[in-house]
Amino acid sequence: MRKLLLWLAMVIAMVALILGGTAAFLYSRTGEKDLPQEATTFGDTALTPNGWDWTIPVLGDKVSKHYQSPTNLTVQKLGTFTDTAPQLVLPDWVTRAEVTITAPDGTAWTGDASTCNTYTYAANGDYQIIVKAYHQENEPPADAQGWYAYRAGYTMSMAPTVTLSSDRAAQGSVVALYLTGILDGEPSLETDLGTVWFRRTAGGYMGYIPITYNAEGGDHTLQLTCGSLTRGLTLTVTNTQHKTVELPAEEDVGGAEEYRNAIWPLYTNSTGQKLWNGLFVAPSSSAIAVHYGDIQMRDGQRSGQSTGLTYSAPDNETITAPQSGTVVLADTLTLTGGTVVIDHGCGVKSYLFGLKTVTAQRGQTIEAGSPVGTAGTDHDLIFELRIGSKSVDPEPAMAGRSGLQYRESE
Numbered sequence: 001m002r003k004l005l006l007w008l009a010m011v012i013a014m015v016a017l018i019l020g021g022t023a024a025f026l027y028s029r030t031g032e033k034d035l036p037q038e039a040t041t042f043g044d045t046a047l048t049p050n051g052w053d054w055t056i057p058v059l060g061d062k063v064s065k066h067y068q069s070p071t072n073l074t075v076q077k078l079g080t081f082t083d084t085a086p087q088l089v090l091p092d093w094v095t096r097a098e099v100t101i102t103a104p105d106g107t108a109w110t111g112d113a114s115t116c117n118t119y120t121y122a123a124n125g126d127y128q129i130i131v132k133a134y135h136q137e138n139e140p141p142a143d144a145q146g147w148y149a150y151r152a153g154y155t156m157s158m159a160p161t162v163t164l165s166s167d168r169a170a171q172g173s174v175v176a177l178y179l180t181g182i183l184d185g186e187p188s189l190e191t192d193l194g195t196v197w198f199r200r201t202a203g204g205y206m207g208y209i210p211i212t213y214n215a216e217g218g219d220h221t222l223q224l225t226c227g228s229l230t231r232g233l234t235l236t237v238t239n240t241q242h243k244t245v246e247l248p249a250e251e252d253v254g255g256a257e258e259y260r261n262a263i264w265p266l267y268t269n270s271t272g273q274k275l276w277n278g279l280f281v282a283p284s285s286s287a288i289a290v291h292y293g294d295i296q297m298r299d300g301q302r303s304g305q306s307t308g309l310t311y312s313a314p315d316n317e318t319i320t321a322p323q324s325g326t327v328v329l330a331d332t333l334t335l336t337g338g339t340v341v342i343d344h345g346c347g348v349k350s351y352l353f354g355l356k357t358v359t360a361q362r363g364q365t366i367e368a369g370s371p372v373g374t375a376g377t378d379h380d381l382i383f384e385l386r387i388g389s390k391s392v393d394p395e396p397a398m399a400g401r402s403g404l405q406y407r408e409s410e
Contacts, residue, residue: 043086054146172393176406185227255334308384313375354379
C-alpha cells in the first residue's frame with residue numbers, strides 16, 4: 001500500500017510539474033502581440049492609443065496576463081479637414097465604444113459605436129475627440145479582453161459647397177441638390193419648379209427638385225438659403241418630346257371634390273426621413289399603355305398630358321408597392337377607384353389609382369414589392385410619382401437614372 005501511495009504521489013507531482021511547466025511556457029509566450037492589432041482610424045488616420053487595460057487568458061479563466069497603461073493627456077494631432085467631415089472607423093474587434101467630441105466652444109457630444117458618425121459640425125475651429133474602444137464578450141474569454149483609449153485633436157475648416165446632380169434636366173426628371181460643409185442653419189430653396197424637401201446626411205443635406213412635364217424650358221434660378229449662407233444657382237430645363245395617344249372617351253363619374261379632399265392635403269405633408277432604397281419597381285408586370293407626359297387625345301380633342309404611367313393590367317393582377325415607405329392613404333374613391341398612396345419620405349410619394357381591391361392599410365410600413373391590392377376593369381391602373389404636388393416620370397427612378405438615386409448612401 002505504501003508503494004502504491006508513493007507511486008500516486010510521484011504521478012501527481014509529475015503532472016503538476018508538467019502543468020506548471022506548460023503554464024510557465026504559455027505565460028512566457030503571451031505578450032502584447034496577442035492584443036488587438038487592427039487600428040481604429042479617424043479621418044483615414046490610425047489613432048495611437050494613449051491608455052489601455054487588457055487581460056489575456058493563458059489557461060482559460062484560471063491563468064491570465066495583465067497589461068495596463070493609465071490614460072494621459074497626450075493629444076494626437078490630426079491636422080485640418082477642409083473637404084469632408086472625418087469619419088471614425090472601428091475595427092472588427094470592437095464590441096462597444098464610447099465617443100466624445102468637444103467643439104471649439106467647449107460643448108461636448110457623446111455617442112457610441114452606432115452613432116459615432118452622426119455628429120454635425122456647427123462651426124469651424126479646433127475640435128477634440130476621445131474614444132474608448134472595448135473588446136468584451138459574455139462567453140468565457142478565449143482572447144484578450146479590455147480596452148484602448150484614444151485622444152486626438154483636429155481642425156475643421158470647411159466652406160459650404162453646393163452641388164447639383166445635373167445642371168441640365170429634362171422635363172419629368174428629378175435633380176438632387178447636395179449641400180455640405182460647416183452649416184449654421186437648415187436649408188430652404190426658393191424655386192418656381194416646386195417645393196423641395198431636405199434630409200440630413202452625414203455631411204450636410206440633400207434635397208430633391210421636381211422637374212414636372214410642363215416645366216418651362218430654359219434657365220431657372222434657384223435661391224438657396226442656409227443660415228448665413230445664400231447661394232444663387234441656375235438649372236436649365238430641356239423640353240421633352242412626348243408622343244400623342246388616342247384614348248377612348250371617358251364617362252363623367254363625378255367625385256372630383258372627394259378626390260381633392262383626399263389627395264391634395266397629401267402634397268404638403270411628408271416625413272423628413274428617406275425611406276426608399278435603390279431602384280423603384282413597377283407596380284405591375286403588364287405593359288405600359290400610356291407613358292409619362294404623353295399627350296392624350298379623346299374624340300379628336302386634346303384632353304391633357306399623362307402625369308404617370310398607365311398599365312394594361314389584367315383583372316385580378318396583384319399590384320405591388322414601387323418602393324418602401326408608409327401607407328398614408330388606402331381607400332376607394334369615386335373618381336379613381338381603389339387608391340393607395342405611399343410616402344417614401346422627403347416629399348416623395350407613389351400614387352396608385354384604379355385598384356379593384358385594396359389590401360394595404362393606412363399607417364402600414366411597407367416594403368418594395370409588397371402587395372397593396374389587385375387590378376380591375378372599371379378603372380385604368382395608373383402609377384404616379386410625385387414630389388409635393390409635382391409629378392415626375394417614374395421610369396428614370398425604376399432605371400436608376402433619377403436624382404432620387406444620387407449619392408444615395410449619404
